[in-house]
């Protein structure tokens with residue numbers, strides 16, 4: 652069956668608002684979404700997007716299948732390197748200064764954690780930070796959540812291709828991974844500090860509070876403004892005063908948030924009351 656870009660774009664512009672998502676976020680990644688939609692049409696034996704549109708209107712359960720087709724899983728270790736440098740230079744020392752003597756464990760949440768690349772990036776950097784600052788007796792635990800069972804399984808396995816780890820300095824690759832043929836397995840010590848959970852951020856929050864929340868390349872890229880505002884307000888309740896919210900390089904927070912201090916375009920600190 653034929654599905655050209657123009658038709659697919661028009662379809663996405665129609666359906667995304669129904670899913671509380673925004674076309675802008677999908678502009679660059681639409682080809683992979685269009686491919687999935689085309690496969691779905693073949694599977695359902697539906698001949699055109701107009702007919703699929705009608706099918707969606709007649710079949711409420713199909714919206715869930717469409718929602719799943721909108722999941723973008725692109726990630727890599729140290730994605731947007733500068734952000735991770737700023738975390739090491741500003742966020743880690745600041746947290747240590749604020750919370751030393753009050754806690755022996757920092758908690759971090761990575762929302763939309765891909766295959767664990769962000770989770771293990773932060774754990775690797777914390778380990779290196781501890782090596783340079785051996786008197787800090789604080790461990791870091793990271794929870795990664797996502798709606799994609801297969802990428803979560805990959806995260807639990809912790810095995811990556813060269814392409815995923817290409818931003819990591821070779822010395823760190825040698826110390827944090829075990830090479831297995833053409834792939835790289837994250838060492839067990841990091842795995843023990845990482846937990847991966849299947850969870851839809853639109854439906855459920857994690858219990859507890861966090862020193863760092865990563866929310867990159869999900870809510871503030873793909874969801875519409877109303878949903879962004881609603882979720883941000885919920886997230887802020889789970890960020891400890893003095894804790895840090897990290898967003899993606901190409902993202903902005905919805906306006907009107909007075910409880911955050913902007914340290915860079917991607918790093919925000921929650922003010923104390």
Ligand SMILES: C[S@@+](CC[C@H](N)C(=O)[O-])C[C@H]1O[C@@H](n2cnc3c(N)ncnc32)[C@H](O)[C@@H]1O
Nearest residue numbers: 723725726763764765797798799851852867868
């Ligand atoms: C583009 S990736 C971003 C990965 C990583 N945060 C990064 O910036 O490299 C988006 C991630 O969000 C997950 N995701 C999509 N919809 C979600 C939802 N409603 N709740 C939680 N995770 C979701 C995807 O499965 C994927 O892991």
